[in-house]
Amino acid sequence: MTNPLTIGILGAGRVGTAVGRQAIRAGHQVRIATAKPSEEIRLLAEVIVPGASAVDSSQLRGSDLIVIAVPLHKYRSIDTGALAGHVVIDTMNYWAPVDGVMEEFEAGRGTSEVIADFLGDVRLVKTLNHIGYGELEVEAQPAGTPSRRALAIAGDDDDARALVSEFIDSLGFDPVDAGPLSAGRAFQNGTEIFSGRHTSEEMTRLVEQSRQLASTGA
Numbered sequence: 001m002t003n004p005l006t007i008g009i010l011g012a013g014r015v016g017t018a019v020g021r022q023a024i025r026a027g028h029q030v031r032i033a034t035a036k037p038s039e040e041i042r043l044l045a046e047v048i049v050p051g052a053s054a055v056d057s058s059q060l061r062g063s064d065l066i067v068i069a070v071p072l073h074k075y076r077s078i079d080t081g082a083l084a085g086h087v088v089i090d091t092m093n094y095w096a097p098v099d100g101v102m103e104e105f106e107a108g109r110g111t112s113e114v115i116a117d118f119l120g121d122v123r124l125v126k127t128l129n130h131i132g133y134g135e136l137e138v139e140a141q142p143a144g145t146p147s148r149r150a151l152a153i154a155g156d157d158d159d160a161r162a163l164v165s166e167f168i169d170s171l172g173f174d175p176v177d178a179g180p181l182s183a184g185r186a187f188q189n190g191t192e193i194f195s196g197r198h199t200s201e202e203m204t205r206l207v208e209q210s211r212q213l214a215s216t217g218a
């Protein structure tokens with residue numbers, strides 16, 4: 001068991017609740033919030049994420065890690081004050097048929113790079129976006145399992161990536177450090193990494209392949 005962390009989750013939908021349940025199984029403390037007052041999600045939290053505390057978004061402050069699991073088209077409504085100064089995981093993906101066409105995500109930058117600019121004072125790490133919410137709990141395996149699924153991690157802060165790697169490992173997946181936040185383009189919607197299941201070895205090769213393509217401007 002790794003160090004128990006306090007995990008804040010913003011968004012109590014498919015991804016937020018699955019991450020919450022898995023984090024509780026791993027021994028972490030979980031607080032979960034939406035944009036609504038905590039009373040309005042208390043019952044949902046009790047039933048869907050037993051053991052989690054339903055809180056107002058402002059009460060996510062002080063968490064070791066905060067996971068954003070909100071539809072991307074709603075990112076401008078996120079309570080940025082609750083996230084300021086924290087290590088934050090961005091699980092969000094851009095999918096125009098669902099999100100609508102959003103010019104800022106059509107310009108070629110990684111979605112998390114745009115989100116990092118919007119959030120400002122956070123250490124943003126991209127991960128958990130390339131696994132289905134329904135797979136999180138059924139595909140988790142103990143460390144050392146040969147076929148264990150890997151999840152890539154990208155962020156500009158070394159300590160934040162290290163903390164998130166520890167968290168991903170505790171959830172039951174091999175973390176693969178892809179480097180800076182811009183490397184997260186390799187595992188956003190539409191990439192080979194996004195659409196498949198990969199072991200650590202395969203993920204490392206795909207991340208390296210993408211790094212080489214990016215460095216040649218291909």
Ligand SMILES: NC(=O)c1ccc[n+]([C@@H]2O[C@H](COP(=O)([O-])OP(=O)(O)OC[C@H]3O[C@@H](n4cnc5c(N)ncnc54)[C@H](OP(=O)(O)O)[C@@H]3O)[C@@H](O)[C@H]2O)c1
Pocket residue numbers: 010011012013014015016033034035036057069070071072074077078079091092093094128129130131132133134
């Ligand atoms: N579905 C997947 O398998 C999967 C996997 C990986 C990543 N993702 C990505 O994860 C993100 C969330 O997807 P989802 O399927 O979990 O969405 P979802 O089921 O629609 O849940 C979204 C949650 O976010 C809340 N929310 C909306 N605006 C908010 C705000 N401003 N502040 C706080 N909470 C807010 C919603 O609350 P209300 O109901 O009150 O509006 C709801 O609880 C998306 O960007 C998606 O692309 C999805």
